[in-house]
Amino acid sequence: MEETLTAETKKCVNCGAPVGAGRKDRQYCSDLCKTEYNNNKQAAKRRKEKNTQEVSVPDFVSGINAILLNNRRILDECLGEGEKCTLKKRDVDGRGFRFKFFTSCDSTTTGVEYYFCYDLGYKIVEEERLVIVRRPREATY
Numbered sequence: 269m270e271e272t273l274t275a276e277t278k279k280c281v282n283c284g285a286p287v288g289a290g291r292k293d294r295q296y297c298s299d300l301c302k303t304e305y306n307n308n309k310q311a312a313k314r315r316k317e318k319n320t321q322e323v324s325v326p327d328f329v330s331g332i333n334a335i336l337l338n339n340r341r342i343l344d345e346c347l348g349e350g351e352k353c354t355l356k357k358r359d360v361d362g363r364g365f366r367f368k369f370f371t372s373c374d375s376t377t378t379g380v381e382y383y384f385c386y387d388l389g390y391k392i393v394e395e396e397r398l399v400i401v402r403r404p405r406e407a408t409y
Contacts, residue, residue, distance in 0.1 A: 280295070281301075282297075282302070282305035282308075283301055285297045335366055335369045336370070336386070338365075339365055342363045342365045343365075343385060343388040343389075347388060347401075351402050352399065354397060354399050354400075355400070356396055358396065369385075370384055370385050370389075387403055388401070389401050
């Protein structure tokens with residue numbers, strides 16, 4: 269035997285009180301309960317989104333690429349038209365260069381490491397000096 273819910277047995281979704289007479293699909297005992305239920309539901313959704321909010325892969329990749337392009341721009345401005353130059357580390361650091369980000373690292377036969385941002389690279393000489401170099405482009409378009 270199938271049980272049907274009547275107005276007396278149906279409970280408010282928000283507070284659990286009887287919903288009373290009205291439409292058969294009624295879920296709340298009052299407009300106040302309906303508003304409170306929906307406000308709580310939205311607040312919970314916002315809390316969940318805030319707690320689980322992560323950077324999406326495209327945002328993460330674009331952020332890193334922006335840093336790499338900025339590093340390359342700084343190296344290009346310092347190098348100018350030449351193929352090689354030496355300057356103080358603080359000169360590029362003061363322009364916002366981020367040493368942690370580079371596209372590749374190459375070692376010479378003598379073990380000297382060059383860090384590249386695309387086609388422009390640098391090596392650290394002494395403690396506070398850099399040598400910036402331009403390598404020939406490997407790819408043509």
